[in-house]
Amino acid sequence: MDADVVVVGAGPTGLLLAGDLARAGVRVMVVEKRPPGLSNLTRAFAVHARTLEALDARGLADELLTTGRRVRRVRVFGRVDLRLDALPGRFPFVLVTPQYEVERLLRRRAEDAGAVFRHGLRVTDVTQDGDGATVVAVDDGGDGAAGTSARLRAPWVVGTDGVRSTVRRAAGLPFPGETVIRAMVLADVRLARPPEDALTVASSGGALGFLAPFGGDWYRFIGWDEALDPGDDGPVDLDEVRAVARATLGDDHGMHELRFATRFAADERQAPRYRAGRVLLAGDAAHVHSPAGGLGMNTGLQDAANLSWRLAAVVRGADDALLDGYSAERHPVGAQVLRTSGTILRLATRPGRAAAAARAVLATLLARAAPARRRAAATVSALGVRYPAPPGAHPAAGRRVPDLPLVPGNAGRRLAEALRAGRFVLVAPATGAPANLPAAPGELDAGERIVVRRADGHGATLLVRPDGYLADAVPGNAEVVQKSAR
DSSP states (O other): OOEEEEOOSSSSSHHHHHHHHTTOOOOEEESSSSTTOOEEEEEEEEEEEHHHHHTTTTHHHHHHHHTTTEEEEEEEEEEEEEEEEOSSSOOOOOEEHHHHHHHHHHHHHHHHOOOEESEEEEEEEEEESSOOEEEEEESSSSSSSOOOOEEEEEEEEEEOOOOOHHHHHHHTTTEEEEEEEEEEEEEEEEESSOOOSSSSEEEHHHHHHEEEOOOOEEEEEEEGGGGGOOSSSSSHHHHHHHHHHHHHHHHOOEEEEEEEEEEEEEEEEOOSEEETTTEEEOOTTTTTTTTTOOHHHHHHHHHHHHHHHHHHHHHHTTTGGHHHHHHHHHEEEEHHHHHHHHHHHHHHHOHHHHHHHHHHHHHHHHHHHHHHHHHHHHHHHHTTOOOOOTTTTTTTTSSSSOOOOBBBSOSBBBBBHGGGGGGGGEEEEESSOOOOOOOOTTTGGGGGSSEBBBBBSSOOOOOEEETTTTEEOOOSOOHHHHHHHH
């Protein structure tokens, strides 16, 4: 075997997965068709609160915060502000930063942990048998002689190779769905009159636009206006970008230089499951949707956080049925993301009086009903994600556990710091003997878990999974436990 796991695709999802696996002692190889140093073309510029928590549990969030701007409110349908500053946790905002900054930190972490990268390899097929899987690739001039073929063998292969995933196709998994917008404009521009807000979003019947800082003095613009749709052929020039910006944002903000521009289709598609034998899917290879809400990269990173601890445990000897739990938990989340993004897109762009009335009703609801605003913010930030409790576990199992304060010790002062070891964490009361909780699925030995003491005065004992969700809790007052894990 060339590795324990071959990850195909070195975008954010593949990089987080590879870093987690390597830190767990798994021999992981990342195969990427791009040459080293070539940044991925990306639409992503928003890092939501739950993703920041996942990065915090890997020691990366604070550094990433220095690369972007914090947005604490987003105007919805031009009528009402969706406030993010009431979100629970350390990150009551969305961070606007280019995806390449996320990739840079995750790549460094994976390399430092010992992940092996093979660049310039274009995967053409994946076959599998009872003992493992074989990745067949052609060298396009990266790590070997151009045109030569490579065959990489591993017990497990994960496809994080995007919407046109070769891994998904080779595994025989369909990708049903539809194209909802045929040709959105994406461009990097400089502005003579930058907007005051870090994230500018505007929509009306038949039009949608986003504008955000994208490193240095460049801005990333994404827009579509049905009345100006030129089709999906031909280059995008600065005049077209200006016209779409004026139609969607009401102002082109003095766009005067174009670094890059293209068109892309906004699809809504999802694989029916994320596992086919020894092949697994994550990120855009498993699900793709419109850029509305900025949910794509975030969902992929959270896929990887859910999958990595399971796959590491299986490599170490756990029953591979543990991997079925990945698809069971993350597939419904992906479906919800498609619904959320699709609803935002359709309400924002559909012309006509009925659509305008629907936008007005939703805006009024968000303006007047605090619970609706909280649910909307929890959905977009992914802080509201909850997995079903496994049979026999505490009813609160599957909830997100907040970043609890801990009695200072070797594991740190916060739960996020304790999770950086990539292991299960038993959070016990400040005094007294910890409650005896049996090994959870994925724990080969309960003696390997990290034991910490909580400093918040609560008496509940919690067993926290490596991805920050509750695995189990001491039987007792469910309300007390749920307040500690939500």
